[in-house]
Amino acid sequence: MGFQVALQPGNLLFCFIGVLIGTLVGVLPGLGPVAAISLLLPTTFHVTPVSAVIMLAGIYYGAMYGGSTTSILVNIPGEAASVVTCLDGYQMARHGRAGPALGIAAFGSFIAGTLGVLGLMLIAPPLAEMGLKFGPPEYFALMTLGLTILTFLASGPMWKALLMAAFGLFLGCIGMDTLMGAPRFTWDIIELSDGIGLVPVVMGLFGISEVLLNVEKSMERSVFETKIKNLLPDLRDWADSIFAILRGTVIGFFLGVLPGGGAVISAFVSYAVEKKISPYPEKFGTGMIPGVAGPEAANNAATGGAFIPLLTLGIPANAVMAILLGAMMIHGMQPGPMLVKEHPDLFWGAVTSMYLGNVMLLVLNLPLIGLWVKILKVPYPILFPLILLFCLIGCYSLNNSIVEVLIMVIFGFIGYLFKKFEYEGAPLVLALVLGPMMETALRRSLLLSAGDPMIFLTRPIAAGLMLVSFFLLLYPLIPRLGKRRTILPPEKKED
């Protein structure tokens, strides 16, 4: 059924458009997959839900592919998950090995993406069955764990990330209380009765704020001038990379599944693992090919893994999945355990299209590298007005609302201040998306238990998840275990 749906000419076209735009977005610094999906969301209103999800998913993993190009050639990550690729990829380019770096990144991403899709096909249906056993306490506990993991792994002090999450939970309360039907914090503004939209917030926090920060600095960037040759890695490159790719795939897939995990964390963990087990750890950062292969594989495998909690439990694992969740709900779909049963065409069509998308990306990335390099050379002073215009139009066209555009710009300024004071936006975004669901789950759980909060500790699955959350929250206080490992980079741009 999946191939029947994915191979329809219309869906193939949307898959192609999605991966092409995603690669373009990934190549261009300044516009990440979150902003791209947000901008293009309105364009999906005129197509079927299946096609919409296929295209938006294509943008996501296309951006993962494209991000490696700028990391290797310009030493600027095209998107957040490619930050690590800069470390060794750019060094490889400086030593005349840009071709093998780009090639192994593309092939590694293809292998990981394909294996990730296979993992999704195997794990998702039984997880959906398990999801049917989840009640409000389990959902609340799982979402709490997701938020906790993200705050635990964020860079900087954990209190900042927790503060962002708490603020995000508050923002999620703005609008109509769905259980009581009463407005909250709307100040008689009609547009706020539906809540603060996710799209204006993410476009502001990650798109507009990034532009505001970039225009303050020198806007020159130099593209590494080299004739790129030998894109196909040789046997030695494969020998050095294949196990890194396989390890990165496993790391990325399972970290991608966890709410709060995702491509960025996966890439960093993979890099740390490769450096740890390498016989030459001191050479990492000087052009080691496993330092490119592993993280690029991890961030692509994470995209497949991230779809699992979204499609099977209806819980977005990260900000990109949160927007996809919003897109599916706009199209009348309710992701969750019943999705496989009620909309098998959507589920299997989306899964199969990911595999086809990976093939398209491999075909696109290698031959079109020259084109991407040309695009990279468009001067930023010319590029940033276009980025801003896309943000403005994309936000306005969601609901034809000037108020939402105003919200986006306000959050753009807030995001700018966040970056100045070293606060991260990712926990806020995840909490904004999860907040309404968490509130519903929390209130229903308390109703079920007649007000007894121990319900979260007496039901086994919920108890297990809550205990892990508590442990992660208390971990930084344990003196001997020392400093919390920071996995995420200081935020440049999100997914």
Place this chain on the structure above:
Amino acid sequence: MQRFNNDQVSAAIWLALGTIICLAALGYDLGTLASPGTGFMPFLAGLAMVLFSAIGLGYGTLRRKQGTGWKPTLRGLRWDKSLLVLTALFTYIFLLPPLGFSLCTALFIGFLLKAVKPQKWSVVVSGSILTALGAYGVFELWLKAQLPKGPWGF
């Protein structure tokens, strides 16, 4: 300001904001644990903000005592450029309904091309006109985005 560091200042602001949120949430029905009301979750969120910002204030104070002072956030940067961009954005929003999408976009792009990192006038004029026309074609005609029309009908 030099007496405090960045974390102390930001944590104090968050503490104030969290307190305001808690007080505002009290204006809605908190309900009981057995039947949480409308204000329950915002109150909890505000309380969490107060808690974490208090921790942050303590953390910042400890670091101040260890010698971590105020880190300038704008030194050496052309913050006037980002202020220009922000002003342009707000102006665009307020002029969009009366002027319409095409004219407003052309003025917006033209302003940014000239004011932030000045381009030649030929680039400014052609860039702003082509961008406005291109955006109109793509979003209004192709994607049917229903963008605001000015007094000239476009």
